Amino acid sequence: xxxxxxxxxxxxxxxxxADVVRVRQLVRTAAVAAKxxxxxQTKVVTAASxxxxxxxxxxxxxxxxxxxxxxxxxxxxxxxxxxxxxxxADLDLALTDGYTSGGGLGLGLxxxxxxxxxxxxxxxxxxxxxxxxxxxxx
Amino acid sequence: xxxxxxLKIGAVLxxxxxxxxxxxxxxxxxxxxxxxxxxxxCKGVIIDITGLDIVDSFVGRTLSTIASIxxxxxxxxxxxxxxxxxAITLVELGLSxxxxxxxxxxxxxxxxxxxxxEPDTLDDLDLIGGPEAxxx
Numbered sequence: 001x002x003x004x005x006x007x008x009x010x011x012x013x014x015x016x017x018a019d020v021v022r023v024r025q026l027v028r029t030a031a032v033a034a035k036x037x038x039x040x041q042t043k044v045v046t047a048a049s050x051x052x053x054x055x056x057x058x059x060x061x062x063x064x065x066x067x068x069x070x071x072x073x074x075x076x077x078x079x080x081x082x083x084x085x086x087x088x089a090d091l092d093l094a095l096t097d098g099y100t101s102g103g104g105l106g107l108g109l110x111x112x113x114x115x116x117x118x119x120x121x122x123x124x125x126x127x128x129x130x131x132x133x134x135x136x137x138x
Numbered sequence: 139x140x141x142x143x144x145l146k147i148g149a150v151l152x153x154x155x156x157x158x159x160x161x162x163x164x165x166x167x168x169x170x171x172x173x174x175x176x177x178x179x180c181k182g183v184i185i186d187i188t189g190l191d192i193v194d195s196f197v198g199r200t201l202s203t204i205a206s207i208x209x210x211x212x213x214x215x216x217x218x219x220x221x222x223x224x225a226i227t228l229v230e231l232g233l234s235x236x237x238x239x240x241x242x243x244x245x246x247x248x249x250x251x252x253x254x255x256e257p258d259t260l261d262d263l264d265l266i267g268g269p270e271a272x273x274x
Binding site: 053 | 158159160161162163191192193194195196221222223224226227230231232233
């Protein structure tokens with residue numbers, strides 16, 4: 001991931017539906033601070049919502065770290081979601097449109113990736129998953 | 139938990155979502171709306187999402203499910219008031235909102251329902267006060 005921290009990271013534990021809403025609100029606030037356009041704010045908040053729900057449903061809960069970042073040219077918002085859940089055994093499959101292991105639409109991970117500019121996923125079976133995304137201001 | 143209110147206006151049920159919904163709240167709305175359709179016999183449902191600043195795959199799926207449930211219960215659902223940024227994001231996310239009819243706003247939604255209604259229920263739905271058709 002590029003860019004240096006532009007603000008104190010905000011940490012939000014994810015243990016319930018209400019926490020997913022709180023993550024959305026934190027990301028919205030950071031996206032406004034980073035001066036993202038309304039469409040880009042909407043995209044990054046939607047991506048964060050998908051990923052935070054994954055953290056809750058598949059990861060058994062975890063946390064989100066939300067910060068603004070600056071690469072010297074542009075500002076952006078970074079969201080890092082981590083859990084200590086079962087991990088993802090087949091990452092290619094999990095990133096395929098329409099694939100779901102949990103009865104959803106299978107758009108969460110693949111859809112979220114399309115909505116952001118940078119997407120990094122670290123996962124290990126048995127020890128958890130961390131997803132980091134960045135959306136830059138245009 | 140907070141619930142989304144369902145208003146009955148004439149022969150139409152109007153749901154205006156004004157808060158950032160938790161997943162459980164969306165599921166509750168699904169149940170409440172099914173019950174209200176049965177209780178009232180309403181043939182049309184309008185869901186106004188003007189107040190939603192995002193629609194993610196969960197909310198999108200819930201809207202699709204509500205539309206399907208309503209259809210089975212002999213009511214038509216129209217989703218109105220989607221913000222442009224939300225529409226752009228939904229399409230990029232890959233969500234097609236299958237089976238959902240949309241209209242730009244509540245007024246257009248009511249017009250759509252009135253147009254599709256049977257003649258005998260047309261009077262009930264005629265509360266939009268839209269421009270009268272004038273023949274030249």
